[in-house]
Amino acid sequence: GAVVSQHPSWVICKSGTSVKIECRSLDFQATTMFWYRQFPKQSLMLMATSNEGSKATYEQGVEKDKFLINHASLTLSTLTVTSAHPEDSSFYICSARAPPMNTEAFFGQGTRLTVV
């Protein structure tokens, strides 16, 4: 089946620094990728939809200047958490749906971010 790879799987950073998370579709082209965030004992919440070659679409309440999304190619989307704070500590996970669009979503392995 389709594979989505996410890197890094975990990261610890100091408050105020930036962290970049990569999401790659390994065996299919993904014009659209989705970035989710999951806090402990909570559901996955969609943060933004990443579109290849255009601006990302952010969900209400998600700061686009803090969570920078770049989708420069059909197989790579990146999420950069800028000026990270402890409250940004969470499980970040990307996904993509291989064509046709009504198929299952494939997820990256997730990135556990801890800001200290």
Add this chain to the structure above:
Amino acid sequence: RKEVEQDPGPFNVPEGATVAFNCTYSNSASQSFFWYRQDCRKEPKLLMSVYSSGNEDGRFTAQLNRASQYISLLIRDSKLSDSATYLCVAPGGGSQGNLIFGKGTKLSVKP
């Protein structure tokens, strides 16, 4: 009404038990649904797709009731390895294919 609502759980059952999870969705136009399984600190993985009135895969049966906007997952003969959080998933309203996740129901199967 929340977009996807699930039984809060947790469900603690003995091995061999039959357990059912329920889920309701708010978007009546949704066509396809999914049950995902998520292990602790791991990414969700597809368990079953639910496209029509329901489908069965081994010990797992998913059912869809469009009139009531209700989806269920039945697990028969529970195994220890079934312990996980089960996520009910519906399509989002956008045209780009995003998915809406329920909060999940935690299942613990005990010896």
